Amino acid sequence: MTDTFARDEVALAPASPSAVTPDAAVARRNRTALALLLAAVFVVFLNETMMAVALPRIQESLHIDATKGQWLTTAFALTMAVVIPITGWLMQRLNTRTVFTVAMSSFVTGTIVAALSPVFEILVAGRVIQAVGTAIMMPLMMTTVMTIVPAQERGRVMGRVSIVMSVAPAVGPIVSGALIQVLPWQGLFWVMLPIALTMLLIGVRRVPNVSETRRVPLDTASVILSALAFSALVFGLSQIGAGAVGEAAVPPWIPIVAGLLTLGAFGWRQVVLQRTDSALLDLRTFLSRDFAVSVAMMTAAMVALFGAFIVLPQFARYTLGLEPIWVGALLLPGGLLMGLAGPTVGRLYDRFGPRRLVIPGSIGLAVSLWTLALGLGEGSSWIVLLGAHIVLMLSLAFLFTPAFSASLGSLPPQLYSQGSATIATLQQVAGAAGTAIFVALYATGITATGTADPDLPSAAAAADGAHLAFLAGGILSFAVIALALFVRRPAATTHPEH
DSSP: GGGGGTTOTTSSSSSSGGSSSSOHHHHHHHHHHHHHHHHHHHHHHHHHHHHHHHHHHHHHHHHHHHHHHHHHHHHHHHHHHHHHHHHHHHHHHHOHHHHHHHHHHHHHHHHHHHHHHHHHHEEEEEEEHHHHHHHHHHHHHHHHHHSSSSSGHHHHHHHHHHHHHHHHHHHHHHHHHHHHSSSSSTHHHHHHHHHHHHHHHHHHOOOOOOOOOOOOOOOHHHHHHHHHHHHHHHHHHHHHHHHTTTTOOTTTTHHHHHHHHHHHHHHHHHHHGGGGOOSOOOGGGGGSHHHHHHHHHHHHHHHHHHHHHHHHHHHHHHHHHOOHHHHHHHHHHHHHHHHHHHHHHHHHHHOOSHHHHHHHHHHHHHHHHHHHHHHHHHHHHHHHHHHHHHHHHHHHHHHHHHHHHHHTTOOOGGGHHHHHHHHHHHHHHHHHHHHHHHHHHHHHHHHHHHOOOSSSHHHHHHHHHHHHHHHHHHHHHHHHHOOOTTTOOOHHHHHHTT
């Protein structure tokens, strides 16, 4: 992987006036840092995407329905949303190698807990511990890229980053499907464990320090408020689906309202703390119009994306009757094409800016989601599902790489870590919310058919539930199109002297 960056020493040098002719040692250090971080991100992304295809089989093994099983993904995303804001502080307080070690150690520990878990609740705990490591790794990589890559080269490097971010989700489902055919579900984690351990051992010795540390305070009250706010919101959304099958612990509106009020208190505290540069999430990032619009578009797309990813395997399993390995095979081409498109999209961004990419990307997203909503049913062909997924993944390639580059590129360097933490936090909150909403609608559609056993829905019931969930995604896609119209190239990229 190091050779991938060998031809771009200028792109990997520190973004400073002296970066035109970088020292060879600094260039090698930067290549090493990016290569190892990309490899680690590939591992944690592979783990995150292996769960979706295995979820129906885990539900059958543990005798749980979709509303309970979705907590394996919802709890993962929710934990990331709570931990990611802390990474902004962590990356300022500790050097690169130490942060990497903390992240991979947590991931390895969680993998062991999940592999040894005898019941559903311990499995969720293992996923939560894994999510802590994953939450740290992604902002670490993004902040490192923004630190060592000059603005005029970020599109190309982001395109290569997108290869890793898309190949792992592409390979994850089919690897998961193949393993679940021959191993119990615990085997997913036992296979992942030696890979994660290897990355940890290599990183402890080889990850260089490419950032400067400084003493910054951590506001404990902000951490508690963010955890309570995000948890309450996602829990309330999940109770909508639980209520559909008669298992809601509380009326959904109670935790949702409590979460919104707590989120307001969290935001107010950040505004106060950022006056002394001690906010957990510095909301001054949203003073950049380009950052705010790009992040809003990504967040809306993430709600639809995570929701679709959790419902697609359910539909393929219970309506089309496909085994997990074939479900993974259906999801493979789209992910690979997304990865192959990454470098091209990055070059197009450097040349044309984001708007010419995100507008067709948002339209493609709408086409794929409406196809899933209206074109799938009990007698549908798997070809329709395959085609819609390919369009979905290619559309996301044209959305996320330009949006990442445009949003972070619009910020001053001192806000890179805060900006990347904010983006990652909102993505995970959107992912957890999207999962909860789509599963709630899926469960509501199943229950409306009068199905006696939600754990094993009939083909018709699963088709009705999937239709209702994808319909919500199609409606949401219109918001993504509207926001895409206002995305533009950051002034910092157009005028480097600013």
